[in-house]
Amino acid sequence: MSAAIRWGILGTGAIAKKFVTGLKSIPDAKVAAVGSRKQETADAFAKEFGAAKAHASYKALASDPEVDVIYVSTPHQLHCENTLLCLDHGKAVLCEKPFAINTREAKKMVTRAQEKKAFLMEAMWTRFIPAMLQAQKWIKEGRIGEPRMVMADFGFRGDLDADSRLFNPEFGGGSLLDVGIYPLSFASMIFGGKKPVAMTGAAHLGSTGVDEQAAYVLTYEAGRLAVLASAVRTETPYDAYVLGTEGRIQLHSPFWCTTKASLKIGENDPVIFEQPHQGNGYEYQAMEVMRCLRAGQTESPGMPLDESIVLMETMDQLRAQWGLKYPME
Ligand SMILES: NC(=O)c1ccc[n+]([C@@H]2O[C@H](COP(=O)([O-])OP(=O)(O)OC[C@H]3O[C@@H](n4cnc5c(N)ncnc54)[C@H](OP(=O)(O)O)[C@@H]3O)[C@@H](O)[C@H]2O)c1
Numbered sequence: 001m002s003a004a005i006r007w008g009i010l011g012t013g014a015i016a017k018k019f020v021t022g023l024k025s026i027p028d029a030k031v032a033a034v035g036s037r038k039q040e041t042a043d044a045f046a047k048e049f050g051a052a053k054a055h056a057s058y059k060a061l062a063s064d065p066e067v068d069v070i071y072v073s074t075p076h077q078l079h080c081e082n083t084l085l086c087l088d089h090g091k092a093v094l095c096e097k098p099f100a101i102n103t104r105e106a107k108k109m110v111t112r113a114q115e116k117k118a119f120l121m122e123a124m125w126t127r128f129i130p131a132m133l134q135a136q137k138w139i140k141e142g143r144i145g146e147p148r149m150v151m152a153d154f155g156f157r158g159d160l161d162a163d164s165r166l167f168n169p170e171f172g173g174g175s176l177l178d179v180g181i182y183p184l185s186f187a188s189m190i191f192g193g194k195k196p197v198a199m200t201g202a203a204h205l206g207s208t209g210v211d212e213q214a215a216y217v218l219t220y221e222a223g224r225l226a227v228l229a230s231a232v233r234t235e236t237p238y239d240a241y242v243l244g245t246e247g248r249i250q251l252h253s254p255f256w257c258t259t260k261a262s263l264k265i266g267e268n269d270p271v272i273f274e275q276p277h278q279g280n281g282y283e284y285q286a287m288e289v290m291r292c293l294r295a296g297q298t299e300s301p302g303m304p305l306d307e308s309i310v311l312m313e314t315m316d317q318l319r320a321q322w323g324l325k326y327p328m329e
Contacts, residue, residue, distance in 0.1 A: 005290045006032035008067035008091070010058050010082055012045040015096060016073040019123075020049045023286050025279025032068075035061025058082060062089040069119070069289060072096055075165045076172035077328060080105035083120070087112045092119035094289050097185075098177040098315065099308040101326060106312040110305045119298050121289060122308040124185050128284035131261040134273040135242065135249050138263050139190065144244030148224055150190050152183035152240035152255060155213060155231025160206070166232050167208045169326050173232075174210030176203070176315055176324075180230030182256045183240065184311055187218060187226035190242050193307040196220050196314060203322040206233065216318055257281045 007029060009016050016034075023029045033053040036042035042054035055061040062070065062085050069092040072082045080100045086093045093113070099122040100106040113120035126132055139147060155175065158166050165171035166178060188194075201216030213231035220226070229236055240255035241248055247265035251258045259277060262270040277283070285303075292300050299305050319325070 004028045004030040005293060006030045006066055006068045007286075008032060008061050008064060008070040009034040009045070009049075009051065009073065010061055010070050010086070011073040012036045012041045013073060016045070016071070017049070018280060019071055019073060019282045019286075020051075022279040022282030024049075025283045026287060026290070029286060029290065032066055033061055033064050035059075058085060062086045062091060068092060069094060069293060071123070071286075076177055077101055077170065077326075080109055083109050084112055087116050087118050087120070090116065090118065092289070092293055094121050094123050094285065096123045098122075098172070098181045098312070100312060101172045101177070102329060103309060103312040103316050106309050110309060113298065113305070117298060119289070119292055120305060121285075121292075121300050121303050122305075123285055124181075124303050125282050125285040126182060126186065126256040127189060127302050128288050129257065129259075129277070129281055130275045130284070131251060131258045131273055135251060135261045136189070138249055138261075139242065139244075143247060143263055143265070144242065144249055145246030147190055147242050147244045149243040150183075150187040150224075150226040150241070151228075151243070152186050152226075152251075153229040153236040154179040154182045154238060154254075154256060155229060155234050155236035157235045158232045160233065162208050167206070167210060169209050170328070172326055173208065174212070174324065175214055175230035175232045176211050176318060178230075178232065180214060180216075180228070181311065181315070183226075183228040183230065184218075184314060186240055186251075186255070187220075187228060188307060188311060188314075191220040191224050191226070193304060193310065194221060195310045196226070199314065199317060199321075201318045201321055203318075203324070205322065205324060209324070211319075211322060211324060214318070214322070218314070
C-alpha cells in the first residue's frame with residue numbers, strides 16, 4: 001500500500017460530495033479516482049474535487065489498480081451489488097448506511113469480504129466523531145454508572161416526492177433505513193452491539209407505502225431500553241441521551257454529527273466537551289478506515305461487521321411488524 005491511501009469514489013451524488021470534502025482535510029488521503037454511470041458526471045466530479053481519474057462505469061473504477069479503497073455512495077438498493085463488485089476486484093470498501101436493504105444482502109457482503117480477505121465497513125460516520133468517542137470514554141470510566149436507557153431521534157420534514165429515493169419503495173425508501181439507522185446504531189453502540197432481546201414499534205406508512213414516521217422501543221439484556229424515533233415527514237429534536245444509574249450524557253442536536261457532548265451528574269454543573277470538526281465530520285470514519293488498512297485489519301472494532309448484520313436484522317424485524325416489504329425482496 002502506498003504512503004498516501006488512494007480513495008475511489010463510486011457514485012457522484014449529494015453524499016459523495018460531502019464525503020470527499022471531509023476527505024480533503026486528511027493530509028495522507030488521496031482522491032485517486034471517481035466512477036459514475038456517465039463520463040460527463042465523472043469528469044465534472046473529478047474536476048470539482050481534484051480526482052486524478054474519472055471512470056465512466058463502476059466496473060472501470062473497481063478495476064483501477066491505482067485505487068486502494070472504494071467508498072460506495074449509491075442509493076440503498078445498490079449497496080450490496082456495488083460492494084460485491086469492488087470486493088471481487090480486490091478492493092477495500094467503505095459502504096454508505098444503511099449497509100444493505102436487508103439481512104440477506106448484508107450477510108452476502110460480509111461473507112464475500114471474508115472470502116476475499118478484504119476490508120469492509122458500514123459508513124456509520126457518527127461513531128468516529130470526537131464527541132461520540134468522548135461519550136464512550138465517560139461510559140467506560142463509569143461516570144454515569146450503568147447505562148440503563150438510550151433515547152434518540154432523527155426525523156426531518158422532506159418534500160413528498162414519490163419518485164425520490166426517500167419515498168420510493170424501489171429505492172428502499174422510508175425513515176427507518178435512511179435515518180432510523182442512526183438512533184438504532186447509537187443504541188447498539190452504547191449497549192455493546194448485541195442483538196436486542198425484544199422490540200416493538202409503530203409506523204405510519206404513507207401514500208407510497210414506506211414508513212414516513214416510526215417510533216420503536218428495543219429491550220436489551222438486563223432490561224436496558226432504547227426509545228427511538230425516525231421520520232422523513234416530521235421534524236424531531238435530533239437529540240440523543242444515555243441515561244445511567246449515576247448520571248446522564250447528552251449528545252447535543254444534531255446528535256449524529258455533534259461537536260458537543262455533556263455529562264450531568266446529580267445537581268452538579270454539566271461537564272461539557274466541545275470540539276469543532278477537523279473538516280465537515282465525514283473525515284473521522286475515513287481516518288479509521290485508513291488506520292485499519294495500515295494495520296492490516298479487515299474490519300473496524302468501532303463498527304464491526306457482525307453488528308452491521310444485527311442492525312439489519314433489527315430493521316428487518318421492525319419492518320415485518322409494520323408489514324413493510326420492498327419490491328426487490
Ligand atoms: N452518511 C450520511 O450522512 C448520508 C447522507 C445522505 C445519504 N447517505 C446515504 O448515501 C446513499 C446515497 O445518498 P445520496 O443522498 O447521495 O443520493 P443521490 O444524491 O441520489 O446520489 C446517489 C448517486 O448514486 C448513483 N446512482 C446509481 N444508480 C442510481 C439510480 N438508479 N438512481 C439514482 N442514483 C444512482 C448516482 O451517481 P452516478 O450518476 O455518478 O452514477 C447518484 O448521483 C444512500 O444510501 C444514503 O442513505 C448518507
